């Protein structure tokens with residue numbers, strides 16, 4: 001990695017006692033700096049604005065350093081100045097959002113962007129974003145169309161729903177569903193399902209934002225049909241189930257399943273909504289993965305509305321999917337808040353292409369990266385770890401030991417929280433036990449500073465690199481020579 005440009009002022013180029021110091025008056029005027037021929041090339045490439053702004057900021061910093069007596073003559077020679085200016089301009093053009101290698105062992109990692117898009121989704125996205133498209137234009141009639149229609153039929157076909165709509169993310173789907181069906185009224189939820197998903201998404205708060213009153217029933221571990229029955233009154237508008245996606249209640253437990261709850265609600269003319277969180281559209285067990293409830297099952301059980309995420313197990317872009325009855329989805333779609341939460345054309349294009357992959361289930365485990373990674377054979381993962389180990393050991397030489405180890409990974413994003421995925425990877429331990437915490441932090445930082453940052457995790461005094469999501473070992477081994485510790 002290039003040294004940060006700050007080194008002109010601090011670090012190696014700060015004047016020692018012998019080097020002559022520069023005065024503020026020795027610094028060139030901005031116009032003179034911009035007229036240097038090598039700076040001219042930079043202006044030709046990027047235009048005057050970016051280069052002049054960057055030069056102005058640089059000169060101002062150098063002036064401060066000079067006044068403080070911290071600037072050497074050598075730092076302000078034309079060549080050094082130009083070099084620094086080049087680096088700074090390049091640095092400003094490096095996007096903040098970058099690709100990383102996810103070696104955390106958590107496949108759908110919320111902090112690392114969740115699901116990877118399939119090639120088909122990327123191709124479609126690029127193709128329809130480069131030109132005008134029929135986002136809200138009905139090609140059959142030549143009149144205004146509805147963006148929902150792009151994915152509604154597919155979603156209905158895949159889930160068995162009568163109707164479907166989509167919004168920006170699943171938090172928005174839940175908020176909109178509650179607001180549209182129960183604003184100013186009561187929503188009954190089991191105390192065992194008052195989930196916090198992370199960040200600011202807590203069921204009781206969402207209820208409040210949606211303008212509905214939460215009525216809690218049952219206890220943390222047990223809720224019975226009569227708990228719901230007793231809570232229903234003339235103010236009740238909705239009964240809700242929330243999939244406890246990031247924790248599990250185990251032991252002496254009892255919950256009311258969707259079919260029973262729908263029986264109770266429908267007998268009183270009330271709808272039931274289920275928030276699934278991660279929505280697997282396929283039976284995960286058929287792929288040897290832990291079972292997850294599907295929207296299909298929830299609809300069969302009688303739920304009026306089912307909400308789920310687009311970028312968790314579904315393996316698509318960020319999206320909130322809402323499927324259900326014509327009646328309920330119709331009310332949700334017409335609710336004014338929908339306009340503020342609607343999906344943009346970018347993820348919508350990616351979502352359509354992702355959903356289409358489900359029309360070819362036999363190919364899904366190859367075509368959908370999330371499923372491909374989740375079902376990657378253990379022997380493959382172990383082979384990757386073995387391929388990387390010697391090179392990493394050589395680069396870390398005497399300071400660390402690198403071992404191939406069996407690991408337990410996770411699906412992630414709150415899906416299937418207690419289940420573990422048998423995986424494999426590398427465990428790196430400092431040889432010197434004294435100061436090993438610092439040595440591990442230094443190594444983790446060095447890995448993060450690679451051109452494609454490598455993200456692992458520290459556990460039990462070791463840095464762990466889970467190789468499940470490293471399908472191409474070269475992406476790591478090619479970078480090992482750049483590792484600077």
Ligand SMILES: *Cc1c(COP(=O)(O)O)cnc(C)c1O
Nearest residue numbers: 169170171245276277278309414
């Ligand atoms: C993840 C999750 C959400 C939020 O979905 P986003 O797509 O992240 O907005 C809501 N409910 C449950 C149960 C979840 O697991």
